[in-house]
Amino acid sequence: MRALIIGAGLGGLACAIACRQQGIDVIILERSPEVRELLEVGSQVQHVDFRRYKDGRLLRSMPFGDDITQEFGAPWILIHRVDYHRILLDEAIHLGAVLVLGAEVEIVSVEPPEVILADGTKLSADILIGADGQWSTVRNAVLRTPISPVETGDLAYRATFTREQLESLGDDKVNELIQKVAVTSWLGPEKHTIFYPVRGGQEFNLVLLRPDNLAAETRRVEGDVEEMQQSYADWDETLLKLISCVPTVYKWKLTSLPELETWTKGAVALLGDACHPTLPYQAQGAAMAVEDGAVIGKLLGSLQNQNSGNDSSLVASVLNLYEQIRKAQTTRNVRGAVMNRKLFHIDDGILQIIRDFALGYAGVTRKSDWTWYSSFRQRQTLGVDVLDNCEKAFEAWEVSFMQQKKTQ
Template sequence: MKVLVIGAGLGGLACAIACKREGLEVVVLERANRIVPIGAGIQVPPNGTRIARQLGYLDKLLERGVIVDKMELRRYANGKHLFSLSAKECMEQYGDLWMVCHRADCHAALWETCVSLGVDLCLDMDVERIDFDTNTVWLEDGDDISGDVIIGADGLYSICRNQLLGTPSPAVETGDLAYRASFPAEQLKTLNDEAVDELCSRKQVTVLTKLISCIPRVQKWKLCTHPELKTWTKGCVALLGDSCHPSLPYQAQGAAMAVEDGAVLGKLLGLLNASSNGTTPAELIPEVLQLYETLRKSRTTVNVQGARSNQKWYQIPDGPEQEARDAEMAGAKLADGLSPTGWRWIDPEYQKELLGHDVVAEAVKAFEKWEAARA
């Protein structure tokens, strides 16, 4: 089975790794003519590191990232502590690490793993259109390449999504902006500040303005979204990641959900290929891609809705509602149960399902059930 992956982002590379480990032929088509560092810091929560462990790139992440100690929410105006989440307790409860790293470092870990596995990584491949009848990708330069399966992993501004839906489907601006920046940790030591030194050595929270003083430049990112799609698949073509379920960053799950998509796709296609001894009937591929959509759509929709909920609670204007929110957070613990306000981020059952779920194991069970129904 030959799989074409359009887009060499986090989800696309995870899909390529998963497919390659299942013994499939994989070609990645990336529009950029070279790989350059983009983005800023990202979280890799336990469900994301679980995929990294399963796909074999966790060691490369650990070389570049940092294991989280805890997370704190503080009042922007005066730094008052509102809520803490022990990442250590979460890791013990949900079975894997909670990390932070630069997006470029996460991408490098995936890219290096692809190279070591022999994935065919092709740069400067600008996709113009997809022929769904022949499973052919046509490039801007007139060349074409065909496969058994085509995966659209080309992000928020996806060409593949437009092709699959048969109509332009632009991203929608939310009106929010994210200001992102990074700087070397060594630079903090020059501040000669005891609280900052504590941050360097013990990873404790310190005064934000001290950190901001180290930033040489800031990138301003428009935060965009897209209406929920009715379908992610058409024939032997499927979408993954931001091309089909873009998530706002308020839940820090965008990268994790994309690599989950890739891992599930690789596992399902690998099981299909193995069950047919490497001669997969073409008519079964759309069924398995539909199974992928069924498995992933409900989970990613919950994540998208959770991020929007967090957007609301994080951005309540100063006033009585904000004061009530702050009071609730100040007295909350993750183990206390469902938030009276409905803020699901501090609901332990929600966190358990989000962070502790093994999507690859779920995919194996779903495939076995699908296969048994066909027998």
């Protein structure tokens, strides 16, 4: 089989790797003319700290570290998104995927699965995967009607610091903060912020989330540092110290999609942000895209091993099975992020007091969670063996297929 993947983001590259591991030929079309990411290193999270916005009071320090590994079988790693991208890209190329840069897809055909590029080049394949993000071209072909992302009402300021920049502040609380391999989040009315290390603690990311004030249709602009500072003027002084040394900041409008009725049509399928973009309030956007790609590759490989992989009706059936496997899980994560938005942004008052009290006993693992509910939610997200579920679903599909074949 031959797969044509539109988009060389995390989900597209994960799909390419999974397909190549199964012996499927892969071409990845990426509209960008170059790949800018550089590889460094990730760090294992030891704690996730929640603080009150006004005074920085610690509401809860959730243990991660070995507790996560013991309960879920793998550590929770902090890694710069571009570093993660480079790791996946290198592996996809190493396994033999063909990457075509500067490939602007203008027309997508479902039957047969093929695309026409801006330069007139026509490419066809047995399977076409739309990994082209929220503004997907492939999605319009699958749904037969254009659906554009909708504004969520939130925006994000994003800034990056070097360790040297933060150490030069000479602030004891900032120094204490950067010594920990931890995610720190300040929770406040209508807003929250996240601070965490990347690249082995040599760099730090700061994300500040607040109500959207960007013009309609504007996706990303260079932000006004003074406006950002004023937005958080009455917040914890340690956070204000971090904000004070932001040289430049980018402002991103947060958008999403309505829940789609279908992700597949014939031998064409969507993955990641092309079909289930999420608010960044549950740290699962990239994970969901990568899992989608892994499942698609595993299912197509299983079909190919059945020696019937070039049958277009079977390819369509297996891609529909992919949607069945993934839709409930991703929908739960997207709705979970919306729930977290409400929990994180509660106004001062009785609900905030209750939230803070409950948070003081919450944890990600059974060992650290006294509420039961918090760790239950995490098990639904982190405790799922995606590939094992995939194998079982394919086996059930195969039995059903053989039974249907016997009755014909």
